[in-house]
Amino acid sequence: xxxxxxxxxxxxxxxxxxxLSCAASGFTFNTYDMHWVRQTTGGNLEWVAGIGTAGDTxxxxxxxxxxxxxxxxxxxxxxxxxxxxxAGDTAVYYCARVPPxxxxxxxxxxxxxxxxxxxx
Amino acid sequence: xxxxxxxxxxxxGSVGDRVTITCRASQSISAYLNWYQQRSGKAxxxxxxxxxxxxxGVPSRFSxxxxxxxxxxxxxxxxxxxxxxxxxxxxxxxxxxFGGGTKVEIK
Numbered sequence: 354x355x356x357x358x359x360x361x362x363x364x365x366x367x368x369x370x371x372x373l374s375c376a377a378s379g380f381t382f383n384t385y386d387m388h389w390v391r392q393t394t395g396g397n398l399e400w401v402a403g404i405g406t407a408g409d410t411x412x413x414x415x416x417x418x419x420x421x422x423x424x425x426x427x428x429x430x431x432x433x434x435x436x437x438x439x440a441g442d443t444a445v446y447y448c449a450r451v452p453p454x455x456x457x458x459x460x461x462x463x464x465x466x467x468x469x470x471x472x473x
Numbered sequence: 474x475x476x477x478x479x480x481x482x483x484x485x486g487s488v489g490d491r492v493t494i495t496c497r498a499s500q501s502i503s504a505y506l507n508w509y510q511q512r513s514g515k516a517x518x519x520x521x522x523x524x525x526x527x528x529x530g531v532p533s534r535f536s537x538x539x540x541x542x543x544x545x546x547x548x549x550x551x552x553x554x555x556x557x558x559x560x561x562x563x564x565x566x567x568x569x570x571f572g573g574g575t576k577v578e579i580k
Contacts, residue, residue, distance in 0.1 A: 396558065396573075396574055397571070397573065397574075398517070398560055398562070398571040398574075399571070400568055400569040400570070400571075411567055411568075413474075413567075413568035414568075447516055447517075457505060457522070457523065457564050458564040458569050459507040459519060459522040459523075459562065459564050460507075460509075460517070460519060460562075461519045461522075461528065463516035463517055463518070464516065465515075465516055466516055
């Protein structure tokens with residue numbers, strides 16, 4: 354079955370760190386760009402990180418310098434290291450796949466999401 | 474960053490209704506516009522990509538169109554499973570950005 358499964362979410366204090374993982378199965382992981390998208394409790398969707406098949410990485414200004422995306426193709430896994438977390442980072446974090454269409458980031462497969470809550 | 478403005482933020486419809494949702498980009502994005510459906514408690518699901526192209530497996534009652542910086546998602550005949558929230562997303566430039574969503578509710 355083609356799927357993405359996130360893990361590693363939970364409660365973390367402000368200023369703390371958390372690492373999310375995403376396990377991919379059912380497709381050739383190393384041929385796809387992979388991304389993280391988060392959704393706040395208000396329902397807003399925000400793209401937070403992307404990584405290409407060659408390991409090139411992309412971030413919006415809101416997380417640049419705090420979040421690091423990485424991949425381990427041998428394990429069909431995607432990661433998101435999140436540091437210096439604040440309440441504004443509280444959200445459900447989705448792992449998402451981008452089909453190999455050059456220059457067009459649309460997300461054709463999503464995981465079920467991992468809830469990250471930043472609170473003291 | 475490119476701002477995506479969706480309208481309306483919510484609408485009520487009956488089964489069989491024709492429904493239209495609009496998304497406006499703050500600048501030209503060519504046809505780099507994608508639509509997603511999110512049912513309650515579930516992850517978003519891709520419906521339309523590149524403004525008009527139907528994702529595999531998506532019913533043909535869904536369609537997308539564009540006119541300049543205005544994009545439209547149309548559901549030709551609303552079905553019970555279509556009651557959900559719909560989001561647009563631009564993929565023209567980094568960062569990718571989403572609209573605020575349109576909740577389609579049962580009248």
